[in-house]
Structures are given as structure tokens and as C-alpha cells.
Amino acid sequence: MSAPSLAIYKDVLRSGRGADRVTAALANALAARGYRVCLLTCQPEGVPLSVTLGPGVALRRVAVPKPAPGLRFLNKLLLRTAAGTRLLRALPALDLNRRVSLRLQAALREVRPDLILSSGPNEAIELTGAGPLPAPFLQLFHTYPPVAFANRKRRRAERFREALRGAAACQVLLPAFVPLLRPYTPAPVTPIGNAIDWPADEPLPDPAAREKTIVYVAYFSKDKDHLSLIEAFAKLRRADGWRLVLYGAGTPEWERRLRTRAKELGVDGRVDFPGLLDAPRPTLLRAGICAYPSRVEGFGLALAEAMWCGLPCVGFAEAPGVNALLEDGRTGLLSPPGPEAFAACLQRLIDDPALRARLGQDASAHVRNAYAAPAIWARWDALIRSLL
Numbered sequence: 001m002s003a004p005s006l007a008i009y010k011d012v013l014r015s016g017r018g019a020d021r022v023t024a025a026l027a028n029a030l031a032a033r034g035y036r037v038c039l040l041t042c043q044p045e046g047v048p049l050s051v052t053l054g055p056g057v058a059l060r061r062v063a064v065p066k067p068a069p070g071l072r073f074l075n076k077l078l079l080r081t082a083a084g085t086r087l088l089r090a091l092p093a094l095d096l097n098r099r100v101s102l103r104l105q106a107a108l109r110e111v112r113p114d115l116i117l118s119s120g121p122n123e124a125i126e127l128t129g130a131g132p133l134p135a136p137f138l139q140l141f142h143t144y145p146p147v148a149f150a151n152r153k154r155r156r157a158e159r160f161r162e163a164l165r166g167a168a169a170c171q172v173l174l175p176a177f178v179p180l181l182r183p184y185t186p187a188p189v190t191p192i193g194n195a196i197d198w199p200a201d202e203p204l205p206d207p208a209a210r211e212k213t214i215v216y217v218a219y220f221s222k223d224k225d226h227l228s229l230i231e232a233f234a235k236l237r238r239a240d241g242w243r244l245v246l247y248g249a250g251t252p253e254w255e256r257r258l259r260t261r262a263k264e265l266g267v268d269g270r271v272d273f274p275g276l277l278d279a280p281r282p283t284l285l286r287a288g289i290c291a292y293p294s295r296v297e298g299f300g301l302a303l304a305e306a307m308w309c310g311l312p313c314v315g316f317a318e319a320p321g322v323n324a325l326l327e328d329g330r331t332g333l334l335s336p337p338g339p340e341a342f343a344a345c346l347q348r349l350i351d352d353p354a355l356r357a358r359l360g361q362d363a364s365a366h367v368r369n370a371y372a373a374p375a376i377w378a379r380w381d382a383l384i385r386s387l388l
Contacts, residue, residue, distance in 0.1 A: 004388050005036040007113035007135075009104065009123050012043040014050050017219055018301045019142045022194050023119050024051035029195070029377045030384070031056030038111045040104065042126075062107050064100050072096065085155060097159075101129030108134050114388055115168075121148040124163040125156070136168040136387060143298040144320045145172060145181045168387050173299040174324045190383050194299050195376035196308050198281055200368045204310035205285055207357040212242045214346065215287045215311075217277050217302040218294060220250025225293040226258050231339035232293075232346060234265035239350055242288070243270050247277040284309035289349050289356065293342060297321025304371055307331065307363035312356045314345045331363040 010023045023039075031037040031054055038058040043049065045061055053059060089095070104127055108116065116137040118124040124139055141148070149157045164170075167187045172178060175191040182189070214233065218224040226246060233244045244267070246258065255273060262268040277283060280302070284290070290306035290313040297303070300321050306313055307325070315322035317334035326332035333345040349356050 003034050003036050004115070004384070005038070005111070005113045006030060006115050006117060006384070007038050007040055007108055007111050008117040008119065009040045009127055010119045011041065011123055011126065013041055014043060014047060015219075018194075018299075019120065020050050022142060022301065024049075024053060025195060025197065026117075026380065027057045028054035029373070030380065033377060033381055035384075038113065040107060040111075042100065042104075060107060060111065062103050064103055067096050067099075081155075085158070095129070097126060097129040100126045101131075105130050105134065115384060118167075121156070121160045121163075124167075125159045128163040128166060129159075132166060137166065138384070138387060139164060139167040139170045139185075139187075141170065141172045141177070141181070141298060144296050145177050145184075146320075147296065149184060169383070171383065174321065176324045190379075192376060192379045192383065193371050194301050194304065195373040196301075196305060196367065196371050197373035198305075198308060200372045204361065204364060207310075207353060207360065210288045211286050213245050213287045214242060214289045214291050215245045215247065215284070215306070216291045216293070217247040217280060217306070218292075219248050220246075220254040220258065223295045224248075225295050227261055228339045228342060229291050229293045230258060230262050230265065230267070230271060232291075232343035233271065234262075234267045235340060235343035236347055236350065238347065242350060243272060244291075245272045245274065245287075247274060247280075247283075249276050280305055281309065284311060287311055289314070289346065291342075291346065292322055293319075294322060295319055300325055304367050307367040308371075310360035310364040312349050312359035313363060314342065314349065316342070325367075326363075327366075330359075331366050332359055 008023065008027050013020045027037050027039050037056060038060055039053065040060050040062055042062050042064050113135050116133055116135050118127055118137050118139050120142055127133060148160055161184060164185045167185060169188045169190065170181060170185060172181060172189060172191050173193050178189045178191055216229060220226060262271040284306050290311040292303045292313055292315040296319055298321055303313060303322060303325055313326055313332040315326050315332065315334055316337065317323055318337060323334055326334055328334040335342045335345045
């Protein structure tokens with residue numbers, strides 16, 4: 001009997017952000033466990049992937065012709081209202097999402113998977129826009145679930161809710177997210193966190209040997225809230241020798257904005273922008289503190305990786321995802337809102353090496369126990385086999 005066939009759809013894999021990394025890791029792990037895995041993407045030929053796929057993963061690029069600018073504008077305009085959405089349904093030839101879906105479903109009929117994995121809300125909308133899929137599908141949530149149904153994206157949320165009606169099951173990243181998804185789908189919901197495929201028995205470095213660096217690994221965007229971190233760093237009063245290192249990338253406008261703010265606050269000489277961090281483990285094992293001021297996370301893979309490496313971490317108590325990974329006083333510190341409060345948490349860690357060591361050790365033990373790759377892949381295996 002042949003191995004079960006899986007199709008995983010991710011619209012594009014070019015940013016190198018967490019969702020790209022997690023999708024590739026899942027595809028590679030399932031192929032290594034004996035599944036026949038085909039990764040579908042609409043990323044054009046010639047545009048390199050930001051991730052590496054294992055030898056057992058087949059890549060299929062689904063060609064989607066670029067629409068005329070006028071038609072793209074018309075779709076955006078019509079999707080702003082309920083009447084416009086109904087008009088698109090009545091005139092499917094104008095619906096760009098349906099065009100993408102027709103191409104995807106044609107590819108799926110050729111791949112003939114036993115199960116389809118949709119990697120996000122946009123992917124579910126694109127997969128189902130032309131009607132029911134040729135196989136059951138499992139919906140993945142890389143984000144905090146309520147974000148997918150936010151009022152500011154009401155028409156998109158309506159399309160996603162419609163797509164979600166056909167899901168055989170859903171996966172969320174944290175147990176706390178299961179009840180948040182219940183109002184939107186009757187499908188079973190299973191929590192499976194992101195896997196960290198690093199040596200779980202690797203010893204932590206001597207805390208005294210760590211560098212005086214406060215690191216943050218995140219894409220430059222509003223939700224990651226680098227501005228609050230720079231302002232908090234500027235408020236530190238006893239931080240001789242400590243530097244703030246912001247790993248990541250984003251639009252040139254965002255980086256200029258962050259550099260300008262650091263200069264305005266007089267800390268530009270102690271704030272570094274080294275770019276993307278391709279191999280985080282060695283850097284995190286040397287660093288002293290992890291700051292994670294993100295406003296919302298589906299999981300916070302970079303945060304979990306910092307915890308794995310024994311870094312004491314600070315996040316905002318009101319930030320979903322962050323407050324599910326960090327337990328205040330045990331595996332990290334959770335700050336009240338605002339740069340002043342965040343600075344106070346950072347100052348506590350800078351002033352107290354013993355606290356840094358204890359929080360880092362407990363954080364590492366927690367994450368290594370909960371998110372080591374073998375246990376996570378076994379949970380995925382069990383979920384997929386329950387749907388086949």
C-alpha cells in the first residue's frame with residue numbers, strides 16, 4: 001500500500017518570516033516520516049524560495065497570470081461592500097480569487113492528495129474560491145485566531161468563514177487558542193505548537209560568559225513594536241556596556257523610522273541593526289537578554305527559540321501569544337503596557353544576574369520539554385492519520 005499523499009499550500013515563500021520557516025519545516029518533517037508531500041505555491045518561476053525543502057518534498061509552482069491593474073482595482077472596490085461581493089459571485093469571470101482557485105484546484109486534481117493542508121486564511125480563501133476541494137482539508141492557524149476574523153478586514157473575514165465551513169479539522173499553536181476558535185467553526189480543533197529542531201540536551205552557557213546584549217529578532221512592522229523597545233532602552237539608567245541589537249528586516253521606511261527614533265533619543269550609538277539572523281542558535285546562546293515587545297503572536301517562534309537558548313525574556317502582559325509562552329516570574333517577565341514599565345523589567349534583569357540565570361534556565365527547560373521537534377512531529381502524525 002502506498003504512503004498517504006499530502007498537499008500543503010502556501011501562497012508564497014519569499015519573506016523568510018516565521019510562517020515560511022514553519023511551513024517548510026512541517027513539509028520536510030512529514031516527508032521524513034514517510035508521507036508523500038507536495039508543496040504548492042503561487043510564487044512565480046525564477047523567484048527563489050526563502051526556505052530549503054528536503055529531498056522528499058515535491059515543489060509545484062502554480063502559474064497565476066498577472067491581472068490587469070484595472071481588474072485588480074475593481075476587485076478591491078467590490079470587496080469593500082456586501083453588494084459588491086454579491087456582484088462578484090454573480091459574475092465569476094471578474095473574480096480574481098476564483099481564477100487563482102481554479103488553477104489551484106486543477107493542480108490538486110493532478111496531485112490527487114489524500115489530505116490538503118491550508119497554511120493560513122488567505123490560502124483557505126484561494127483554495128476554496130472555485131468550490132469544494134477534491135480532498136478533505138486541514139486548516140492551519142499560524143496567527144492568533146481572532147486576527148483572522150478582525151472587523152477591519154470584514155469582507156476577507158467573511159470569505160474565510162465561508163471557506164472554513166469545509167474544513168475537516170483545524171490546528172492552532174497554543175492550547176489557550178482552542179476556545180477562541182470555537183465560535184467560528186464546528187470542526188475539531190487541535191493545539192500543536194511550532195517545533196524547534198535543536199539538540200534538546202545541549203548545555204546552556206555559563207550566564208557570566210554571556211554578552212551584554214539585549215536582542216530582538218522580528219520583522220520590522222507596527223505590530224512588532226520596535227519603537228516601544230527603543231524608547232524603553234533609552235530609559236535605562238544603569239546599563240553600562242549593554243547594547244540593543246535588532247535582528248530583522250522590513251521596508252526601508254520602517255528601518256529609517258527606527259534609526260531616526262534611536263538618534264532622537266540619543267542611543268543610536270548603542271542600537272545595532274545587523275540585518276536578518278539566518279542561524280539564530282549561536283547568537284542566542286551568546287546573548288544576555290531577549291526583549292519581545294510584539295503586540296500579538298500566533299506563537300512567537302523567535303521568542304521560543306530565545307527561551308530554548310536560556311535567555312531571560314521580557315514581553316508585554318497583554319500580548320496574546322507572548323503571554324501564553326512566558327509565565328511572569330518563572331519563565332520570564334511580563335510587563336504592563338508602555339515603554340516605562342518595559343524599561344523597568346529590563347532594568348531588573350540587568351541589575352540582577354542571578355534572576356537572569358534562573359529565568360533563563362527555567363525558560364529553557366519549559367520550551368525544550370514542550371516544543372522539541374520529535375514530540376511535535378509525533379502530534380502532527382497522529383492528527384493527520386486521524387483524518388485519513
